Amino acid sequence: MTTSAKPRVLVTIPMFAEVLARLGRLFEVDAPCGTADNIDWTPEALAARAQGAAGLLVAGTPRIDAALLAAVPSLRAVCSMAVGYNNIDVPACTAAGVLVSNAPDVLTETTADFGFALMMATARRIAESEHFLRAGQWTHWSYDLFAGADVHGATLGVLGMGRIGQAIARRGALGFGMPVLYHNRSRLDAAIEQQLGARWVDKQTLLREVDHLVIVVPYSPASHHMVGAAELALMKPTATLTNVARGGVVDDAALAAALRARTIAAAGLDVFEGEPQVHPDLLTVPNVVLTPHIASASLRTRRAMADLAASNLEAALAGTGAPPTALNPQVLPLRPAN
Numbered sequence: 001m002t003t004s005a006k007p008r009v010l011v012t013i014p015m016f017a018e019v020l021a022r023l024g025r026l027f028e029v030d031a032p033c034g035t036a037d038n039i040d041w042t043p044e045a046l047a048a049r050a051q052g053a054a055g056l057l058v059a060g061t062p063r064i065d066a067a068l069l070a071a072v073p074s075l076r077a078v079c080s081m082a083v084g085y086n087n088i089d090v091p092a093c094t095a096a097g098v099l100v101s102n103a104p105d106v107l108t109e110t111t112a113d114f115g116f117a118l119m120m121a122t123a124r125r126i127a128e129s130e131h132f133l134r135a136g137q138w139t140h141w142s143y144d145l146f147a148g149a150d151v152h153g154a155t156l157g158v159l160g161m162g163r164i165g166q167a168i169a170r171r172g173a174l175g176f177g178m179p180v181l182y183h184n185r186s187r188l189d190a191a192i193e194q195q196l197g198a199r200w201v202d203k204q205t206l207l208r209e210v211d212h213l214v215i216v217v218p219y220s221p222a223s224h225h226m227v228g229a230a231e232l233a234l235m236k237p238t239a240t241l242t243n244v245a246r247g248g249v250v251d252d253a254a255l256a257a258a259l260r261a262r263t264i265a266a267a268g269l270d271v272f273e274g275e276p277q278v279h280p281d282l283l284t285v286p287n288v289v290l291t292p293h294i295a296s297a298s299l300r301t302r303r304a305m306a307d308l309a310a311s312n313l314e315a316a317l318a319g320t321g322a323p324p325t326a327l328n329p330q331v332l333p334l335r336p337a338n
Contacts, residue, residue, distance in 0.1 A: 007054035007317045008074075012041055012062065013081075019306045026318045027055070047071040055313050060084060060293075064100075066092040076334050077316035077323075081309040083107055083296075084246055085327065086219045094328040101312035101326050103305040105163065110301040112167030114270070115244040118289060119212050122240045122268035124148040127289040149211065149238060149265065151176055157210030158182040159203070159226075160217030160245060166196060168214050173197040181206050207234040212242070219246035229254040235264050242268040244295045247275050256281035259288055270295045 172178035
């Protein structure tokens with residue numbers, strides 16, 4: 001009696017050795033990135049490397065669309081260790097009978113920590129003053145030396161009040177005594193608003209009234225350039241903007257122009273249009289804090305994200321239970337492997 005070969009899984013991103021070993025118990029694992037190097041996956045390169053694969057473990061890139069699904073008919077599951085999945089065409093996957101999962105919840109508090117830290121660094125001009133010090137320019141004290149904006153007691157605005165937005169609001173209201181305004185497609189329950197000390201307002205009111213705006217909306221065609229030149233012009237000249245959502249929600253070129261003109265005081269950005277490329281104008285303005293998409297980057301959280309993606313793969317392809325965070329569970333049970 002012979003046993004069938006293990007399903008093949010392609011891991012497209014650098015991965016914890018322990019997670020690769022875990023996957024190896026059930027799958028034939030192809031991990032060209034190993035635990036270190038990234039690969040710039042062109043559509044052609046991904047389609048070629050994924051031939052015969054039953055599953056993919058991905059993050060915020062590469063693009064998984066109908067063309068890839070047609071080129072890789074063996075594919076049965078795409079499991080992402082990111083919470084955002086705008087790189088995956090979920091309807092196309094559903095039509096092809098391919099399960100898709102993401103990794104919500106496990107990164108909420110870590111991302112909220114970082115979003116609040118980035119907002120504080122922006123308000124208090126921490127990066128700008130560090131560059132000044134490192135350049136040897138600190139020769140005297142002055143009452144207005146890198147004087148920024150207070151966070152405690154200032155009005156916090158949250159654009160997008162999902163899990164992460166609520167966690168940021170909670171930090172502001174309970175930890176820093178900040179009045180919280182928010183805008184969301186749907187209003188929160190009154191009990192949650194009361195718990196957070198948050199008040200729903202329309203987007204224009206939010207932009208006009210807040211001292212510190214934090215953006216945490218998911219990216220979609222509807223949210224593309226949700227904040228552009230017109231929206232920035234509504235904000236206070238003393239206000240700050242922090243984006244830990246997705247690149248493309250903010251018009252980076254318009255933001256750079258607003259920062260240069262001091263339409264707003266400062267910005268903190270962890271995400272960018274076309275990342276890892278950054279709009280060159282953002283690199284030439286001093287009043288912006290830039291970080292390379294690391295809001296969820298604590299080791300414990302990144303490991304939890306990877307483990308959740310692995311659990312989804314195991315459930316989808318090896319029948320170990322229901323995939324815990326499937327985005328299209330209606331495709332279950334998956335068709336047998338080719």
